Amino acid sequence: MSDIKHGIEVIKNYVKIAPVNPGVYRMLDKSGSVLYVGKAKSIKKRIVAYTHFDKLPDHIKRMVSEVDKMEFIIVENEAKALLMENDLIKKLEPKYNILLKDDKTFPHLMINLSADFPALCKSRGTRKDKAKYFGPFASATAVNNVMDIVQKAFRLRSCRDNVFCHRDRPCMLYQIKRCSAPCVGKISKDEYNKSVHEVIDFLEGKDTKLKEIWSEQMQRASDNNDFETAMIFRDKIRALSSIQGGYNVEYADIKSADALAVVKHKNMVCIQVFFIRSGQNCGNIPYFPKQAVEMSEAEILEGFISSFYADHTAPKEILVSHKLENNDFLQEALNVQIKYYQKGNKAKLIERAVDNAKAAIERRLALSATIEENLSEMQKYFNLPKIPQRIEVYDNSHNQGSYAVGAMIVATPQGFDKKSYRTFNIKYTENTNDDFAMMKEVLIRRFERMSEENRPDVILLDGGLGQLHAVHEALADYDLQGITIIAISKGPERNAGKEFYHILGKESFSLPYQSAIAFYMQNIRDEAHRFAIGTHRKKRAKSIYKSTLDEIEGIGAKRKRDLLNFFGSAEQIREASLNDLMKVEGISKKTAEKIYNYFHN
Numbered sequence: 035m036s037d038i039k040h041g042i043e044v045i046k047n048y049v050k051i052a053p054v055n056p057g058v059y060r061m062l063d064k065s066g067s068v069l070y071v072g073k074a075k076s077i078k079k080r081i082v083a084y085t086h087f088d089k090l091p092d093h094i095k096r097m098v099s100e101v102d103k104m105e106f107i108i109v110e111n112e113a114k115a116l117l118m119e120n121d122l123i124k125k126l127e128p129k130y131n132i133l134l135k136d137d138k139t140f141p142h143l144m145i146n147l148s149a150d151f152p153a154l155c156k157s158r159g160t161r162k163d164k165a166k167y168f169g170p171f172a173s174a175t176a177v178n179n180v181m182d183i184v185q186k187a188f189r190l191r192s193c194r195d196n197v198f199c200h201r202d203r204p205c206m207l208y209q210i211k212r213c214s215a216p217c218v219g220k221i222s223k224d225e226y227n228k229s230v231h232e233v234i235d236f237l238e239g240k241d242t243k244l245k246e247i248w249s250e251q252m253q254r255a256s257d258n259n260d261f262e263t264a265m266i267f268r269d270k271i272r273a274l275s276s277i278q279g280g281y282n283v284e285y286a287d288i289k290s291a292d293a294l295a296v297v298k299h300k301n302m303v304c305i306q307v308f309f310i311r312s313g314q315n316c317g318n319i320p321y322f323p324k325q326a327v328e329m330s331e332a333e334i335l336e337g338f339i340s341s342f343y344a345d346h347t348a349p350k351e352i353l354v355s356h357k358l359e360n361n362d363f364l365q366e367a368l369n370v371q372i373k374y375y376q377k378g379n380k381a382k383l384i385e386r387a388v389d390n391a392k393a394a395i396e397r398r399l400a401l402s403a404t405i406e407e408n409l410s411e412m413q414k415y416f417n418l419p420k421i422p423q424r425i426e427v428y429d430n431s432h433n434q435g436s437y438a439v440g441a442m443i444v445a446t447p448q449g450f451d452k453k454s455y456r457t458f459n460i461k462y463t464e465n466t467n468d469d470f471a472m473m474k475e476v477l478i479r480r481f482e483r484m485s486e487e488n489r490p491d492v493i494l495l496d497g498g499l500g501q502l503h504a505v506h507e508a509l510a511d512y513d514l515q516g517i518t519i520i521a522i523s524k525g526p527e528r529n530a531g532k533e534f535y536h537i538l539g540k541e542s543f544s545l546p547y548q549s550a551i552a553f554y555m556q557n558i559r560d561e562a563h564r565f566a567i568g569t570h571r572k573k574r575a576k577s578i579y580k581s582t583l584d585e586i587e588g589i590g591a592k593r594k595r596d597l598l599n600f601f602g603s604a605e606q607i608r609e610a611s612l613n614d615l616m617k618v619e620g621i622s623k624k625t626a627e628k629i630y631n632y633f634h635n
Contacts, residue, residue, distance in 0.1 A: 038087065041098040045084050048104040052078040055108045058118045060128075062103040069097055070130040073119040073340065075363050077106055093328040097130045112367035120344035132337035133324040135453075140170030140346065141177040143184075143237065145230060150223065151198070151216040152230050154181065154190040168237040170346060172309055172317020180237075180314060188233045189214040190226075196602040200614075237311070238290065288313065288380065292348070294338065295355040295387035296331045299395045303327055305338050306391035308383060311349075318387070320394035331356045336364065343368050355384050405447055408554040412492075415545060416537065418518055422491035423447060426480075427562035429496040430460075430472045431570035438463070440476035441566035444490075445558045454488070456480070457569045473501055474508035481512045490517060496559055498523035502536050522559055533559075586632045588625055596620055597629075608633045 052059075054076045061070045074080030084090065084098055109115050123131050144157035148164040156177055161167060171177040184190065191198060191213050193205070198217050207213035214221040214229065221229075252267035293308040303326040309316040321342075326334045336358050348368045357374045358364065365372050375381040409421045425445040430438065440458035444451040458479055463471045473495065495501050502521035521536040533556070536542045545552040589597075600618045601607045607615075607629065615626035 037099040038095070041101040042085055042087055044101050045081060045098065045104070049078060049082055049085065052081055052104075053106060053108050054078045056110070056112055056115050057106055057108040058115055058122065059107075060105040060122070061097065061101045061130075062105065063100045064102040066103075068122075068126045068128045069100055070128050071119055071122045071126065073112075073115040073363075073367075075112055075115075075366075077108075091328070091330065093130065112363055113369075116340055116364075116367040117344050120341050123341065130325070132326045132329065132334060132341070134321060134338060134341040135324070140172065141174055142167045142169035142171065143177060143181060144168075145190075145233065147230075149195070151191060151226055153195070153198070154184060154192050154233065156181065166234060167347070168311065169316065170309060171311075172307075172319050176309075176317040180311075180316065184233055184236070185212040188229050188236070190229060190233055191216060193217070194602050196600055196606060288351075288383065290349040291351040291353055291380075293353040293380075293383045293387045294335060295384055295391050296334050296338070297388060297391035297395060298327065298331065298334075299392060300399060301327055302395050302399065303334060304391040304395045304398075305334065306387045306394065307342075308387050308390075309349075310383070318390060320391065322394075322398065332358050336360055339364055339368075339372070343370075353380050353384055355388055402448065404550075405449060405554075408551055409447060411549075411551040412554070415551060416492075416518060416520060416535070417540075418492065419516065420491070421447075424488070424490045425492040425494060425558065426490040427494040427496070427558050428473065428476060429559075429562040429566040430469055430476070431566040438472060439566065439569045440472060441562060441569050442476070442480065443558070443562045443565050445561075450558075450561060455565060457565075469497065470500060470504040473497070474504055477505050478508050481509060493517060493519045494555075494559065494562075495519070495521040496562060497521050498534070499536050499542070502538060506538055522555065586629055588628055593620055593625070 056075050057073070057077050059072050059074065059077050059081060060068050061072075063069055072080065081104070084094070087095065087098065090098065107118060109118055123133070127133060139158050142157045144155050144162075144165050144167050145152045146155070146162060146165045148162075156174075157165075157167065169177065171180065181192070185192065185207070189212060192207070193201075193213075201217040204215040204218055204220065205213065208215040208220065214226060216223075216226050248267045248271050252264045252271065255261070255263040255267065288310045291310045293310065294305060296303065296305045303323055305321045305323065306318060307321065308318045321338065323334065323338060326337070329337075335354055335356055339352065339354075339358075348370045351371045351373060352368075354372060354374050358372065361372050364370075373380070375384065406421075412418065413421050423446060427443050427445065428440065430440050438460040440460060442456045442458070444454040458476045460472050460475060463475050465471060477493075493505075495505060498521055502519065505519060505521075518537065523534050523536065532544055532547060533552075534542045534544050535555075545555065596618055597607055597615075598604070601610060601614075610630075612626055612630045615621055615629055616623055618626075621629075
């Protein structure tokens with residue numbers, strides 16, 4: 035009780051000096067650790083609520099009882115407060131904040147308006163200043179479907195600029211009526227720009243009058259006996275009609291919105307996000323935030339919206355499954371409408387999102403149960419002191435000693451922890467054909483950076499007894515207490531499911547053929563192999579790419595980038611003529627001659 039009184043007294047004292055401005059506040063415990071990061075339109079008014087102890091939920095009461103200090107940061111407006119709060123939560127991972135694991139970049143459609151004939155392209159990641167973006171889309175399939183629709187109706191080009199600049203006849207997309215062929219003058223710049231603006235209106239949900247406009251233009255062209263133009267408009271009307279005919283009735287009146295539904299079920303929380311653009315469902319994604327079980331659904335949604343839309347572009351409208359206490363603040367910060375509907379098509383969309391969230395939880399629980407059963411079996415068969423919480427699996431990959439890499443993947447009771455995957459470029463091993471020496475290097479480098487937080491319970495090596503002895507020899511000076519090192523080697527005739535397992539001081543054995551635990555061990559071993567091979571191939575491809583350009587005298591990073599942006603690939607640069615090379619900005623005649631001579635001498 036004394037801690038509760040102390041926490042309330044601390045907050046009351048800070049209320050007296052708290053600013054009335056928008057900003058971010060932090061609550062700290064006696065050790066200086068951050069307990070909570072919050073945002074507010076008025077910091078003073080927001081933290082007063084924490085002094086009304088009887089009205090607080092249980093988890094907030096616990097937080098208040100631990101508060102010993104507060105810190106404030108004043109910002110210009112709600113939007114800045116939202117961004118700062120998100121940055122601090124990611125950096126500090128406070129004990130009482132909802133933590134959203136979201137490192138995903140969503141695909142978008144992009145039109146670069148700075149180009150003479152802008153192309154419709156898929157985009158992911160860094161954005162250009164003078165480009166228009168549409169999305170997000172939950173998957174590459176969703177963005178491909180919308181791109182296919184737009185190509186049929188509006189016929190914008192989708193080729194790279196270097197291909198566009200060097201064409202002397204129309205490509206196949208023109209033949210199948212998916213492109214208007216501006217590369218060879220089949221359409222004027224003014225007409226093409228009209229199509230660009232029509233695409234923008236369509237993707238922004240402003241296409242209500244397009245069919246009427248096209249019908250008038252078709253009739254006018256027909257009256258003037260310009261039947262070729264009339265047929266173009268006829269085809270565009272048919273394409274748009276087929277698109278609109280395929281709309282889901284539930285989404286037809288929703289132009290640009292995200293639907294967010296939160297479900298708490300069986301001690302787990304899921305937030306389902308549906309992306310609706312121009313009446314089309316562009317996919318959905320489930321999220322499972324940490325530290326959210328004790329919070330109310332409204333609190334969880336507020337925390338999710340703050341975090342998610344600090345990193346992703348918000349649509350015009352966000353539909354939510356629960357009313358939010360700080361609705362006005364979030365609307366101001368994000369410049370969107372956040373709405374709660376109880377009837378109509380938008381309410382039905384939220385119901386569908388709720389159903390998907392429940393189903394996602396059930397799938398996750400079923401998967402977790404299966405993994406837990408496998409880990410329990412693993413403890414039994416390998417005589418482990420406890421059920422493993424972190425399994426690190428190692429593999430090497432090289433091509434006859436070239437482009438050698440080591441790879442580490444991490445398996446947990448929640449599945450593969452891909453954020454913890456690591457790659458090791460082999461630096462110190464002279465003979466990169468020696469797998470034992472490479473594995474020694476990888477494990478030593480890993481153990482040098484090991485902490486108590488990322489200490490494994492099991493290390494699994496892709497190799498036999500020789501690999502096992504080599505690793506134990508390499509790690510002789512390190513504390514291996516509580517860590518079991520296992521090597522896995524191919525069984526008779528290299529059959530999957532008949533592998534041998536080796537542990538120092540124990541007789542080698544195999545697991546029951548086609549048992550669940552045997553499949554699990556194969557699965558995590560194969561994941562390490564896949565990751566190692568993929569990393570090796572990337573390194574090899576990068577090396578090949580670097581060798582063709584970096585060895586040319588006078589070609590630094592900027593010129594290399596300019597050449598690749600212009601031509602698209604090193605192979606196109608190899609095939610370019612001297613005059614084409616001189617068209618690249620920053621490439622003089624002398625430099626162009628060096629490049630040309632390098633590839634043709």
